Amino acid sequence: MTRGSTLSAHPLSRSTGRLAIPAQTRTSPASLPELPELLDGFNALPADEATHRLLGCLRNLRWARRIADHRPYPTVEALFAASDEAAYDLTSADLAEALAGETLPPLPDDAYEAAHMALGAAHAAYEARFGHAFVIYLGDIPAREALDRTLEAIRSRLTNDPDDERIIAWEELRRLARQRLLTLLADTGPRPDGRHPRHGA
Template identity: 65%
Template sequence: MTRGSTLPAHRLSDLPDRVALPALPEQTRTPPPARTALEGFNGAPAAEAHRILLDCLRSLSWAHRVTAHRPYPTLDALLAASDEAAYDLTAGDLTEALAAESLPPLPEDAYGAAHMALGAAHAAYEARFGHTFVICLDGLPPNEALDHVLETIRSRWANDPEKEREVVAEELRRLARQRLAGALEDPGL
């Protein structure tokens, strides 16, 4: 069997000042560095960053302020900016954020009486303060959440409205921080 014409073999001596470099095997090539969630957040269009932030705390002014100060060099810097913006929430901002909050979910194995107790405690709280009860359960073991929520809602019911507004603002700040840190752990960001 005859083959068609072939190109002449190249020899290094035929190519002065050239060096032949072998190709690296596929598995030894270094892939481009993966983009971190923080880099994704920093580089996202403003509308997308704003949406991510509103999932953490439903305050338009808070989300706008945190979005406007991008890029953040570290997650800690972003969380500090989130905290600062949360400390500056006005009464209207708090009302806006509270309107989107709901009670923390009960564990799936919670018994019916727990649902009734939490419902009654929340109804009394909402009647007194005019908004939903919010609490950040970050770091609390799931098996202690129900008792903690019930105990806290009952103790906070005794607060005067101004003191409770301060507590609510702090709980919203903690919730925003927890949710934002969780959102930026998501590699799909």
């Protein structure tokens, strides 16, 4: 029940906009300089700003508010644990809201037309069967393999029972949330001059 993300095509821009291979950055704990300092910046954000930024990561207001309200977090793992726990407590309506918030990033410029058509057809079949966005976490899969892995995953998951697939989509969102939270920490952390972005230039 794991996988991860990036892509889409020009033909897909004519779709509902609710089918998604969420854009994913490659931020990892190893790439972040001082995680405690990054947490300090995140923990110090005003409640409204924290919720707004978290909403960009989690795509669900209840999820975002819960994470914001439980600050401060002593460690990144504590933040991840809180996000995971909140994700497991989401209602079906919350999940639908989170899925509806996903968008399709573009396929690479050199992607062949057949790739656009294949991905578009697979997305259409998935939405028709399950009625919600396709979400996948690809982790550290090389970008050149992302399309093939995505198509393979869509076709495989099309055979799932709808209730089982909803659980898988939930898990994919949870894993994507962890990656996005790392990016959020990087954005709210100190710059080389020691100042936080929210304090201005």
